[in-house]
Amino acid sequence: MTEIRTPRLLLRRWQDDDLVPLSEIHADPTVMQWIGDGTPRSLEQTAEDIEAWEEEWDEEGFGIFAVELLGSGELAGAVGLYVPDSPAVVAGQVAIAWRLARVFWGQGYASEAAHATLEFALQDRGIDRIVAVCRTADTGSLNVLDKLGMHAEGGAQDLVHGNDVQVYGIDLTEFEG
Template sequence: MTEIRTPRLVLRRWLDDDLVPLSEIHADPVVMRNIGDGGPRSAEQTAEDIEAWEEEWDEEGFGLFAVELLGSGELVGAVGLSVADAPAEAVGQVAIGWRLGRVFWGQGYASEAAHAALEFAVQDRGLDRVIAVLRRGDSASAGVVDKLGMEAEDTAPHPVHGYDVSVFGIDLTQYRE
């Protein structure tokens, strides 16, 4: 089982016990406003998400990690890698993404977990490039992208949802931990 420890977090594969706390995170419209269609997700949709992330782990050798607090084991959210399916400028590339419960915002957890996911991409999976696709106006995620050293590459409308997204990239051969 793939597990990464940071000073405050554990990034690991998904467990059955993660469904309820992740469903609570997905039910928060403020958390979800910049993800997918911008609306909250049901428990059933959350179960489908976890199943899809686990399938990606099996097929690609990477995916979104469940992120928990090291001390308490409380689920913070999801951070990790996936193969981008939109926009066209990003399709097929490995993208980093995150979603954290609102109570965990502003504490550096997203940046800490994202750094660990990039290290995993380089050291364990041998990837040489990772992108991020952000909804325009998502200033909190833009801050994480900046801390990761990613640079803006493109802007495009999302083909399904219609809002504008920005594509950022980083050459992992130059990535510094």
């Protein structure tokens, strides 16, 4: 089983006990405003998300991790890798994404988890390049992308959800692990 430990976090595969805490994160409109079409997700939709993430692990050898606080064992959110279908400019590439419960914002957890995931992708899985797609108004995620050393590569339109997004990227030669 793939696990990554950071000073404060455990990134791991999903467990049955994660469904309810993640569904509570997905039910928060403030958390979800930057994800997909911006609407909160139900318990059933969250179960489908976890199932899809686990399938991606099985098919690709990477996926979205559950992010657990080492000190308390509490589920803080999700971070990991996926292969997006849109926008077209990044379709089929490997992308990084995250979402954390609002109570954990502003404490460096997203940056810590995303950095560990980026290192995992580039060094452990041998993926040469990682992209990220971020809504132009999502300043919190833009700050994380900057901390990761990812570079803006241009704007795009997410035709599925109708959002203006910024595309970021980094390759192995640029990453400082």
